[in-house]
Amino acid sequence: MLKDKNILIGITGGIAAYKVCNLIRLFKKAEANVRVVLTPNALNFVTKLTLQTLSGNEVYIDNFEIDEYKPEHISLTEADIFVIAPASANTISKLANGICDNLLLSTACAFNKPMLIAPAMNENMWNNKFIQENIEKLQRSGMFILNPAEGFLACGANGTGRMREPEEIYEKVNEILTQGNRAPLKGKKFLITAGGTREKIDPVRYITNASSGKMGLAIADSASKMGADVTLVSTFESNGDWENIIAETAQEMSDIVDKKLPEMDCVIMAAAVSDYKVKNYSEQKIKKTDSDTMSIELVKNPDILKQISAEKNSNQLVIGFCAESENLIENAKKKIQAKGCDLIIANDISRKDIGFNSNENEVYIIDKNLNEKKLDKDTKQNISKDILNYILVLLQDKERETLLTK
Ligand SMILES: Cc1cc2nc3c(=O)[nH]c(=O)nc-3n(C[C@H](O)[C@H](O)[C@H](O)COP(=O)(O)O)c2cc1C
Numbered sequence: 541m542l543k544d545k546n547i548l549i550g551i552t553g554g555i556a557a558y559k560v561c562n563l564i565r566l567f568k569k570a571e572a573n574v575r576v577v578l579t580p581n582a583l584n585f586v587t588k589l590t591l592q593t594l595s596g597n598e599v600y601i602d603n604f605e606i607d608e609y610k611p612e613h614i615s616l617t618e619a620d621i622f623v624i625a626p627a628s629a630n631t632i633s634k635l636a637n638g639i640c641d642n643l644l645l646s647t648a649c650a651f652n653k654p655m656l657i658a659p660a661m662n663e664n665m666w667n668n669k670f671i672q673e674n675i676e677k678l679q680r681s682g683m684f685i686l687n688p689a690e691g692f693l694a695c696g697a698n699g700t701g702r703m704r705e706p707e708e709i710y711e712k713v714n715e716i717l718t719q720g721n722r723a724p725l726k727g728k729k730f731l732i733t734a735g736g737t738r739e740k741i742d743p744v745r746y747i748t749n750a751s752s753g754k755m756g757l758a759i760a761d762s763a764s765k766m767g768a769d770v771t772l773v774s775t776f777e778s779n780g781d782w783e784n785i786i787a788e789t790a791q792e793m794s795d796i797v798d799k800k801l802p803e804m805d806c807v808i809m810a811a812a813v814s815d816y817k818v819k820n821y822s823e824q825k826i827k828k829t830d831s832d833t834m835s836i837e838l839v840k841n842p843d844i845l846k847q848i849s850a851e852k853n854s855n856q857l858v859i860g861f862c863a864e865s866e867n868l869i870e871n872a873k874k875k876i877q878a879k880g881c882d883l884i885i886a887n888d889i890s891r892k893d894i895g896f897n898s899n900e901n902e903v904y905i906i907d908k909n910l911n912e913k914k915l916d917k918d919t920k921q922n923i924s925k926d927i928l929n930y931i932l933v934l935l936q937d938k939e940r941e942t943l944l945t946k
Contacts, residue, residue, distance in 0.1 A: 541718050542570040548619035548651075549574060550644045551591075553581030555694040556626035556660040556703035561586065563625065563706035564594040567713075576600070577616055577644045579631060600643055616647045620717055624648070626660035626703045629671050636674035654716050656684045658709050663699030675940070680933050684724075686712055687940055723767030724932050730768040731797065731804045732760045733811035733844075735775030737790045741836060742822040749812045755861070755887075755901060756810030758920040762928050771800060775811065790814050790841035801848050806857040806931060809845050810885075817841050849880040855938050857931060859883045862906075865890040872906045882934065883907055885927060893917070905930055 547567050551557050567574045574595040578588070583601065591599045600616060624631065624644070631645065635657075640646040648655065657678060665671060666688060679685050686709060691702045704712075715723070734756020736749040753776055760772040760782055770782035773796050778784050787793035790813045801807060816838035845860045852858050858881040862872040865888070872886035884906045893900065902917040905927065915926050 541714050542567060542572040545572045545621070545717055546619040547572050547574050547713065548616055548622045548647070549576045549595075550622060550624035550627075550631075550648065551576065551578045551582040551586060552624065552626060552628040552631040552644065553579055553584060554626035554628045554660045554703070555585060557582055557585035559703060559706055560625055561590060561594055563623075563709055564591065566706055566710045568594065568596070570710075573597075575616065575619065577647055579628075579642050579644050581628075581630075602643060614650055616643075617651045617653075619651075620653060621713055622648060622651045622653070622655045623658070623709065623713060624655070625658035625709055627657045629659075629661045629665045629668070632657065632659060632671060632678065633674045636677040654684060656686060656709070656712060656716060658686045658703050659688050659701075660703030661688070661701050662693060662695045663697060663701045666699075666701045672940075676933075676937065679936055682929075684712065684716060685936070725763060725928065725935075726767035728768045728805045728935060729771070729803055730760075730763045731771045731773060731800050731807045732756055732763065733773045733787075733793060733797065733807075733809050733813075734760065734778075736812040737775055737793060737814045737841075738788050739814045739817040739841075740789065740821055741818050742824065742826045744825055747814065747816075747818065749814065750889075751812035751863075753811070754899065755920050755924070756808075758924040759808055759810055759927065762921065762924040766925075766928055766932075771804075773797060773800075773811070790817060790844070794842040794844045794847070797844055797848060798851075801851060801856075804856060805935060806859065807848060807852075808859045808861075808927075808931075809848075809881075810861050812861075812863060813844055814841055843879075845881055846879045849882075855942065857882045857934055857938075859885065859927075859931065862886040863889045869904060869906070869912060872904065873910050876906050876908065876910070883931070903927070 551560050564574050575597050576591045576595050577600040588599045634645050635648055640649045686704045688700055689702045689704055690700045692698055693701050735753035736751035738746040738748045740746045753774055760770050761780055764770045764781040772782045773785045773787050785796055787796050819837040819839045849858045860879055860881045862875045862884050864871045868886050868888050872884045876884040886904045887901055900917055901920050901923045903915050905913045915923050
């Protein structure tokens, strides 16, 4: 799979540097081309001669030893992936802040293809607040992080901080290069709802809303393309790489979502669910009468978002949508507090160019701390990818929290 792939390995000053010799051998066995760049501190842990011999290539350390016209930090970026292993606390923090004071860091700054970071350090360093914040920054920027494992550390302690084994790093590279950035949600189960529910009045009439289901459908499509295992619960039939379950009414949707919740990593409630349903459904078609008016009594439907937000466990994410025609942000913030979900995606339905039935949208992502992030007007496909990338980081954060509390 990795035959003829160009792999750039960055080694920093950590004791796990010696293990990277094995990683190079694994890549060479797979007939990949390997180039190595080291921080000057890494040279205390592994020799240039060893790396040169194993990789069969020149090894790079210094910014200013330029033989050819082409600066190395640019020529080194001509690789399919940049793997920094081990990534020291120092290098992680510099990367997260755009510092480029050695060749490895300058190369990373100029690198625009997948980057994989395999941190290795003492447990207290890994748990350090600043290191965690910097790791989060790198993750948000799209870098792949192979969180360190628990075990015996070189400092003599047992804890979380061990660099992942060369075989695991090799597998991750294989996964990234064969599936690309396209499958970051692999192994995750997503349930997405879409469409406007229909509340039946009689066999031929119903109350519904203007939701087209396009946003939910776009999210289902993007999630599946990003590798997630998707269940789409929609009011309409759809074709795609997902399990499609049809729910017509809010009650039907509620029953399905409730049943499926325990197996999901993330539920995205993009459907426009009726707040009310008809109290007395008529089995027969209601006849016109002489009266000029008629009234239908409505009763409340289950509040699916609130219900599943209360039921979910701490590893699951529940995301709601908020369609508003006025005071968008204010109402969205009230909604996230009232429902207890993890995020609210707010969109303005008073605008004709976005929202219901349109192919484009412009949304605000509101989190539990009431921070807002605007996703500028774009196709629903692109907006859905941005929403899923945001969710991906939250899921990775949860994985990291689990690891830290183990
Ligand atoms: C014996 C020894 C082992 C070290 N191991 C680690 C380590 O595993 N992880 C780490 O983040 N720093 C480790 N350090 C500290 C780094 O070498 C130091 O922070 C250095 O500035 C890293 O530089 P670099 O990121 O430019 O390579 C170690 C230092 C020594 C002396």
